[in-house]
Amino acid sequence: MNAREAVYDMWRERGMTTMFGNPGSTELPMLKDFPEDFRYVLGLQEAVAVGMADGFAQASGTVGHVNLHTAPGVGNGMGAIFNAQANKTPLLVTAGQQARSLMTLQANLTNRDATRMPHPLVKWSYEPPRAQDVPHALARGTYLASLPPRGPVFVSIPFDDWDADVDEAEVAHQTRRHVSGRQGPDPKRLDDLVEKLREAKNPAFVAGPDIEMCGGWEAAVKFAEKLKLPVWATPAPGGGRLGFPENHPLFRGILPPAIGPAGETLKEYDLVLVFGSSVFPYYPNIPGPLLGDDTTLIQVTNDPDEAARAPMGDAILADPALALEVLLFKVDESDREAPDPPWPPGEPEESDPISASAVAATLAEVWPADGILVLESPSSTLAMRSRLKLSKPGSYYFGAGGGLGFGLSAAIGVQLAQPERQVVCVIGEGSVQYAVTAFWTAAAYNVPLKVLVLRNEEYAILKWFAEMESVSGSPGLDLPALESAAIAGSYGVESQRVDGRDALHQALTDALSAEGPRLVEVKVAPGMALG
Ligand SMILES: Cc1ncc(C[n+]2csc(CCOP(=O)(O)OP(=O)(O)O)c2C)c(N)n1
Numbered sequence: 001m002n003a004r005e006a007v008y009d010m011w012r013e014r015g016m017t018t019m020f021g022n023p024g025s026t027e028l029p030m031l032k033d034f035p036e037d038f039r040y041v042l043g044l045q046e047a048v049a050v051g052m053a054d055g056f057a058q059a060s061g062t063v064g065h066v067n068l069h070t071a072p073g074v075g076n077g078m079g080a081i082f083n084a085q086a087n088k089t090p091l092l093v094t095a096g097q098q099a100r101s102l103m104t105l106q107a108n109l110t111n112r113d114a115t116r117m118p119h120p121l122v123k124w125s126y127e128p129p130r131a132q133d134v135p136h137a138l139a140r141g142t143y144l145a146s147l148p149p150r151g152p153v154f155v156s157i158p159f160d161d162w163d164a165d166v167d168e169a170e171v172a173h174q175t176r177r178h179v180s181g182r183q184g185p186d187p188k189r190l191d192d193l194v195e196k197l198r199e200a201k202n203p204a205f206v207a208g209p210d211i212e213m214c215g216g217w218e219a220a221v222k223f224a225e226k227l228k229l230p231v232w233a234t235p236a237p238g239g240g241r242l243g244f245p246e247n248h249p250l251f252r253g254i255l256p257p258a259i260g261p262a263g264e265t266l267k268e269y270d271l272v273l274v275f276g277s278s279v280f281p282y283y284p285n286i287p288g289p290l291l292g293d294d295t296t297l298i299q300v301t302n303d304p305d306e307a308a309r310a311p312m313g314d315a316i317l318a319d320p321a322l323a324l325e326v327l328l329f330k331v332d333e334s335d336r337e338a339p340d341p342p343w344p345p346g347e348p349e350e351s352d353p354i355s356a357s358a359v360a361a362t363l364a365e366v367w368p369a370d371g372i373l374v375l376e377s378p379s380s381t382l383a384m385r386s387r388l389k390l391s392k393p394g395s396y397y398f399g400a401g402g403g404l405g406f407g408l409s410a411a412i413g414v415q416l417a418q419p420e421r422q423v424v425c426v427i428g429e430g431s432v433q434y435a436v437t438a439f440w441t442a443a444a445y446n447v448p449l450k451v452l453v454l455r456n457e458e459y460a461i462l463k464w465f466a467e468m469e470s471v472s473g474s475p476g477l478d479l480p481a482l483e484s485a486a487i488a489g490s491y492g493v494e495s496q497r498v499d500g501r502d503a504l505h506q507a508l509t510d511a512l513s514a515e516g517p518r519l520v521e522v523k524v525a526p527g528m529a530l531g
Pocket of ligand 1 (some may be wrong): 461
């Protein structure tokens with residue numbers, strides 16, 4: 001058996017049969033005699049390949065795999081690897097390397113310090129010392145990527161390793177292991193938490209993305225219902241997934257992301273339980289008290305770094321879903337009165353062009369029951385969340401790292417992983433440009449993704465930040481004449497430009513019933529849409 005056969009067997013066994021990538025000469029030996037039961041999805045630029053693999057891994061529940069071209073390919077993919085790290089996406093990033101015999105003289109394409117290159121962005125970075133170690137190294141990387149906190153790992157593989165003989169029995173031991181990483185909470189600390197809950201007069205629950213990622217959606221709903229807890233979503237910039245149905249009567253909204261306003265919002269509660277989130281993904285810098293004097297905060301997270309770096313409160317290290325399931329047995333039903341549901345957002349004001357809030361309201365009218373939103377429209381994030389009120393697990397993907405380019409690429413990966421559900425990528429015209437070649441992949445592989453581009457002819461959110469930061473006179477914030485529909489059309493995605501709510505309603509209805517990928521570009525008024 002050679003290294004290639006051993007590695008493909010391992011990937012097959014782990015359900016890792018979809019590979020994203022952009023190949024070069026150093027990667028071709030890995031792709032030789034590509035097995036028919038595998039699927040290779042070509043990205044035309046590495047940031048897109050990584051973003052697609054990120055979305056695919058998150059939505060499929062497998063470890064994603066993306067293969068990059070030695071040093072320049074890794075370099076191009078780095079911003080997207082940063083996003084995968086922030087998203088806690090289990091991702092195996094592999095890259096080709098020059099032949100071992102040519103590395104010391106540094107022949108062309110040698111990645112001279114391959115393991116250092118992606119270092120701060122990955123959990124582990126490795127180049128096997130011998131060809132025979134390639135299967136074990138890839139197995140180790142795959143286990144590590146999937147252990148909490150999950151994230152990307154990197155393995156550099158020299159050109160001539162793939163045909164090397166490996167010991168079949170040894171490789172079977174190394175690669176057929178099950179390594180499980182869900183950890184339960186310390187029972188003593190959980191009992192303390194139950195006691196605090198019993199004493200609390202006005203507790204609240206903050207739901208983070210790891211609830212959903214750990215399979216704790218149902219348990220979170222039952223827990224909040226049993227205790228009649230008002231529920232907040234963790235601040236939007238760091239909430240790459242949802243932790244709680246946003247149409248639930250107990251759901252209050254999204255916590256404001258800055259320190260001062262978040263502290264102010266939580267001040268009314270005497271106990272705040274944060275599950276599956278950092279405390280907190282703060283941004284931007286609006287100082288203030290972290291927490292009210294009479295508020296106690298307890299965080300349950302499976303990420304030791306999140307537990308250690310929180311600026312206040314206590315932390316319990318555990319899988320948030322497991323902790324919720326145990327807690328459900330330990331807490332008594334509360335006889336507190338359930339809080340009133342919040343007011344739904346009113347009809348958006350009419351304007352010409354229409355506002356992003358009106359776009360969100362129109363999208364809500366046609367939203368498919370099983371729809372999945374991949375969102376990268378910075379100035380309308382809050383309007384989309386508050387009007388779509390997504391209520392099923394696996395319905396929302398957002399780049400928690402804030403690096404643009406995630407949205408369009410990830411949407412393709414999510415749609416490939418969830419062919420039965422309808423994926424809609426809502427994206428600003430500026431954000432489209434960071435992953436523009438993704439249109440080609442959508443067209444070439446007939447990925448039935450729908451893209452809604454909001455054209456406001458500016459970097460709206462940056463103008464808003466400029467105002468907040470008292471920065472006037474900044475260049476580079478206007479985007480006239482960026483023709484997203486025409487660009488997507490030239491890559492092969494059928495596209496349409498519309499103005500006004502009625503035309504948008506019709507265009508979205510048509511796009512959603514069409515079979516292949518479709519794009520709708522809508523003109524919107526400049527500025528922020530907060531609700
Ligand atoms: C890779 C990367 N480069 C730059 C930025 C900074 N940035 C944040 S939001 C934004 C503007 C996005 O514009 P658009 O998609 O049109 O959305 P709008 O702000 O108009 O809603 C930029 C450039 C970023 N987040 N990521």
